Amino acid sequence: MAKVQVVFHIDEMEKWGLLLNNVQNLIHGLAGTDSRIEVVANSKAVEFYRAAANTNGTGLALKLAEAGVDFAACGNALRGLKIEPEELLPFIRTVPSGVLELVKRQQAGYAYLKP
Amino acid sequence: MAKVQVVFHIDEMEKWGLLLNNVQNLIHGLAGTDSRIEVVANSKAVEFYRAAANTNGTGLALKLAEAGVDFAACGNALRGLKIEPEELLPFIRTVPSGVLELVKRQQAGYAYLKP
Amino acid sequence: MAKVQVVFHIDEMEKWGLLLNNVQNLIHGLAGTDSRIEVVANSKAVEFYRAAANTNGTGLALKLAEAGVDFAACGNALRGLKIEPEELLPFIRTVPSGVLELVKRQQAGYAYLKP
16 A cells, blocks of 8 residues: 555544544554554644643543654644643644645645544 | 645534634635635535525625635535525525535545535 | 545434435436445444444435445444444445545545535
């Protein structure tokens, strides 16, 4: 199989459990394949990235980040919710615009998934 | 960056606020880039396009349309909801099938976003 | 129009009515065009595929399958919900991973739709 590139989109807090499960299944299904997996959170879903959110699932997110998954936060959403970069979990990357990130990735050949 | 082409998909009334905010952020992030942004509404989301709906957000939609965003309504959905073309806001374009429009755009290289 | 290839994604039971309606409209809009339409269900949406579910809509799903639509079930989701392959409607194809199937299809040029 050709190199696999996937970008996941999430904008609702309630979808994190489903999304992380999807990512985990994808990694398992890809075992050994050259791949790039990115998760882009915008709107209220960025709240999950706050270290203080103590949300179920941040442990799994960290494990997936250590397995190479790239977690990105929308800078517009962070600003709107008054979340400071230093409040985020340490493995989160901030991008200026979540939607623009999603568009750029698709232009670069990434598949798009919205759980 | 290469020419940016994006099609947004909406089929639920409750998602209009999020979608219009996403479009606005994308336009801001693209400032000056050659781009095409289209919004395709099908199912119950076409109700937003009725001039008489008086929905919050139609003012922002008009502003975005003036900035070049192309708003399309699914003809199947309009028929199903018995909405006549003349009831629509003046800047709405009707397409025969919303899903077919979304497919054609992706085939033409548009990125797909479902807020 | 070029050959049309589309993959629909569903992960919530409540979306089946909307999805099947979208597929039906797409088939109608494509009348006579060379096309491939696939529906990939993962997470809780695979429950719809159980013959014993007696869900409204399985009649329409059968009709669409007879018209050439390929219905796939995520094997991970079936295992998680303890649904055995022999419990499924006879026209369902099981794939190891729903998300991987969705990625592979997009890599093969399929448009992605999430109703």
